[in-house]
Amino acid sequence: MSKKLFIETLGCAMNVRDTEHMIAELNQKEPYELTEELSQADLIIINTCSVREKPVAKLFSEIGLFNKHKKEGAKIGVAGCTASHLGEEIIKRAPSVDFVLGARNVSKITQVVDKKHAVEVSTDYDESTYAFGEYRTNPFKAMVNISIGCDKSCTFCIVPHTRGDEISIPSDLLVQEITKAVDSGAKEVMLLGQNVNNYGRRFGSSDEKIDFTGLLQKISKIEGLERIRFTSPHPLHMDDAFLEEFASNPKICKQIHVPLQSGSTALLKAMKRGYSKEWFLNRCEKIRTLCPEATISTDIIVGFPGESESDFEDTMDVLEKVRFEQMFSFKYSPRPYTEAAEFENQIDDAIAGERLSRLQKRHTQILDEIMDAQLGVVHKVYFDELKPGNRAAGRSDDGKLVFVEGSEELLGKIVDVQITKTSRGALDGVVITE
Numbered sequence: 001m002s003k004k005l006f007i008e009t010l011g012c013a014m015n016v017r018d019t020e021h022m023i024a025e026l027n028q029k030e031p032y033e034l035t036e037e038l039s040q041a042d043l044i045i046i047n048t049c050s051v052r053e054k055p056v057a058k059l060f061s062e063i064g065l066f067n068k069h070k071k072e073g074a075k076i077g078v079a080g081c082t083a084s085h086l087g088e089e090i091i092k093r094a095p096s097v098d099f100v101l102g103a104r105n106v107s108k109i110t111q112v113v114d115k116k117h118a119v120e121v122s123t124d125y126d127e128s129t130y131a132f133g134e135y136r137t138n139p140f141k142a143m144v145n146i147s148i149g150c151d152k153s154c155t156f157c158i159v160p161h162t163r164g165d166e167i168s169i170p171s172d173l174l175v176q177e178i179t180k181a182v183d184s185g186a187k188e189v190m191l192l193g194q195n196v197n198n199y200g201r202r203f204g205s206s207d208e209k210i211d212f213t214g215l216l217q218k219i220s221k222i223e224g225l226e227r228i229r230f231t232s233p234h235p236l237h238m239d240d241a242f243l244e245e246f247a248s249n250p251k252i253c254k255q256i257h258v259p260l261q262s263g264s265t266a267l268l269k270a271m272k273r274g275y276s277k278e279w280f281l282n283r284c285e286k287i288r289t290l291c292p293e294a295t296i297s298t299d300i301i302v303g304f305p306g307e308s309e310s311d312f313e314d315t316m317d318v319l320e321k322v323r324f325e326q327m328f329s330f331k332y333s334p335r336p337y338t339e340a341a342e343f344e345n346q347i348d349d350a351i352a353g354e355r356l357s358r359l360q361k362r363h364t365q366i367l368d369e370i371m372d373a374q375l376g377v378v379h380k381v382y383f384d385e386l387k388p389g390n391r392a393a394g395r396s397d398d399g400k401l402v403f404v405e406g407s408e409e410l411l412g413k414i415v416d417v418q419i420t421k422t423s424r425g426a427l428d429g430v431v432i433t434e
Contacts, residue, residue: 001033002030002032002033003030003032003033003043004032004033004034004035004037004040004041004042004043005023005026005032005033005034005035005041005042005043005045006034006035006036006037006038006040006043006044006045006401007019007022007023007034007044007046007047007084007229007291008045008046008047008062009047009422010046010047010048010049010080011047011048011049011051011081012049012051012082012161013143013190013192013233014192014193014194014234015047015048015049015080015081015094015103015233016049016067016137016143017143017145017192018079018080018103018106019045019047019136019146019354020046020135020136020137020143020338020411021106021107021109021132022045022079022106023091023109023132024132024133024134025106025107025132025133026043026109026110026113027133027135028110029110029113030088030132031129036400038066038069038070039069039070039071039175040071041070041071041074041361042071042073042075042079042162043074043075043077043113043185044070044074044075044076045076045077045078045079046063046066046076046077046079046080046225047079047080048061048078048080048081048082048083048405049077049080049082050080050081050084050085050158050162050335051081051157051158051159051333051335052330052333052335053333053334053335054333056082056086057129059078059082059090060093060094062326063078063094063096064096066098066434067094067181075098075099075113075214075311076096076097076098077098077099077100077101077112077113078090078097078099078100078101079100079101079102079103079106080102080103081103081158081159081162081163082162082400083100083101083102083121083164084103084104084121084123084159084162084163085103085158085336085337086100087100087102087119088100088119089229091117091119092173093133093386096123097117097118098113098118099112099113099116099117099118099119099120100112100118100119100120100121101120101121102120102121102122102123102162103162104122104123104124104125104127104148104149104162104163104164105120105122106127106132107126107127107130107358108120108125109378110219113225113351116232123149123161123162123163123164123165123415124164124165125164125203126167126205127148127329128148128167128168128169128170128203128204128205128323129169129170129173129204129206130203130388131173131189132403134180134382135183136181136184136186138205138384138385139184139185139187140185140186140187140383140385140411141186141187141188141189141190141381141382141384142177142178142181142182142186142188142190142223143189143190143192144174144177144178144189144190144191144192145166145167145169145192145193146168146169146174146191146192146193146194146196146199146215146230147165147167147173147193147194147195147198147199147357148164148166148167148169148193148216148266148393149164149165149167149187150163150165150166150194151165151166151195151198151201151202151255152194152195152234152272153272153275153345154261154271154272155270155271155272155338155339155340156261156301156304156332156335156338157338157386158221158335158336158337158338158341159194161337161338162343163194164200165202166194166195166198166202166290167203167204168199168200168201168202168203168341170203170206170208170303171208171210171214171215171218172410173221174216174217175217175218175222176324178219178222179222182222182223182224182225183224185412186225187224187225187226187227187228187382187412187414188221188225188226188228188229188253188382188384189227189228189229190229190230190231191196191215191219191228191229191230191231192230192231192302193230194232195232195233195234195237196212196232196233197212197233197234197237197238197242198234198237199211199212199250199327199387200212200215200340201214205240206381208314212233212237212242213241213242213245215250215384216246216249217229217231217245220249220252225251226382226414227251227253227397227414228249228252228253228380229252229253229255229399230294231257232253232299233256233258234259234260235258235259235260235273235275235279235280235283236273236274236275238258238283240286243283243286243287243290244290246287246290246291246294247287247290247291247294253379253397253398253399254293254294254295254397254398255294255295255297255361255397255398255399256287256294256295256296256297257297257298257299258280258283258284258287258296258297258298259298259299259300260299260300260315260318261273261276261299261301261304262300262301262304262307262311262314262315262320263280263314263315263316263317263319264307264311264312264314264315265276265278265314266306266311266424267304267306267307268322270305270306270340270343270345271301271304271340272339274370278313278317280318281318281321284296284321284322287340293397293398294398295325295326295398296322296324296325296329297324297325297326297327297328297399298324298326298327299327299328299329300315300319300321300327300329300359300365301329301332302315302329302330302331302332302352302355302359303332303347303351303352303353303355303356304332304340304347304365305332305340305343305345305346305347306343306345306347307331307332307345307346307347307352307355308395312355312359314363315359316358316359319359319362319363319366320362320388323366323368323370323387324363324366325370325398325399326367327359327360327363329356329359329363330356331352331353331356331359332347332352333344344388349393364424366426368416368424369379371422371424371427372422373425374400374419374422374427375419375420375421375422376418376419376420377418378416378417378418378419378432379396379398379402379416379417379419379427379429380396380397380414380415380416380417381394381395381396381402381404381415381416381417381429382394382395382413382414383404383406383410383411383413383414383415384412385411386407386408386411386412387403390404390405390407391403391406392405392406392407392410392411394410396417396427400426400427401425401426401427402417402419402426402427402428402429403426403427403428404417404427404428404429404431405430410431413433415429415432416432417429417431417432418430419433
């Protein structure tokens, strides 16, 4: 009888892919059945995020809760970025945790699962050529890590400390992995990395010479692959060749994430982002010119140390000029091992909260205008999920979530859908039949 696995995944898409890798590796050792019932699980894993303070604080209350409700003999493991930066401290603070596995050590899951209080958190470990077992949450789309780690030194970000130096995965291995996924029914791939368009800067054991634009061209040749998405690119590496490939390659979905962080050139310098407000606006203008149908999403931090009202107005100005279709915005959160946590000019929480509210309110208005204009528009939608109430869900080429009435017959297909109802977060439509 197979054991049961309960796994909670916090944070980014890379964590979601790391979770799939852990499930695949565990199943190669012995079969596990996924369960959403904590009390039935033989193994409980929390795959953590440490980008902001709240998920870290939540971790220890979560461990206590899980320990209280788990069945006798069940093991608890903590994985991911918080595991990387806290390491042995997790077990000291919560002895009920059986093992700790860092974000750079996913392939070691089968080594630690049976070793009481094992801690594997080295950020120097190189998994770039490790052949993980096959497991995907959704057979119709594939997430693929194209690099691990990060070489940037943004003063607000803990990720380089938790995921180590950036190493690209050899392109031939990526083509093999994506081809396998396509052969299993996936028509869409999501390429993942901390800075995907810095791909090719460093390989672990390869002298390959290829950049992200070259990788996109190579992947595009895979027969049966119809859609390519990627996250996250870095504004600094958005050269003309990359943007021209994005706009002209029919397999690349016309949705691009361009993380702003701040509209103030002075703050961008303090953040060590490597670009200015003018460069960011220039790149977005280039995208809109080359590819008017593209949607642009972003990340914004409000209340970074030293942010003046004038700095914040620069951020608002970029919002007005670019009119992002999606925006992930947060108050600045001081993180350990980061320069900005030591800056003296921290912003009062109430001021940061008021600015965030202003930013989000204006973006909501822009988003309503964008979505209202979708009424009657026809999108090509790739359906990959069934929802309750006899509904199928999928995404348009430019990344909008679309629902229609339908069954499993729609899954894995790209069909024309006319939008009949709009809302801030999703669109409803009807399939256009010939």
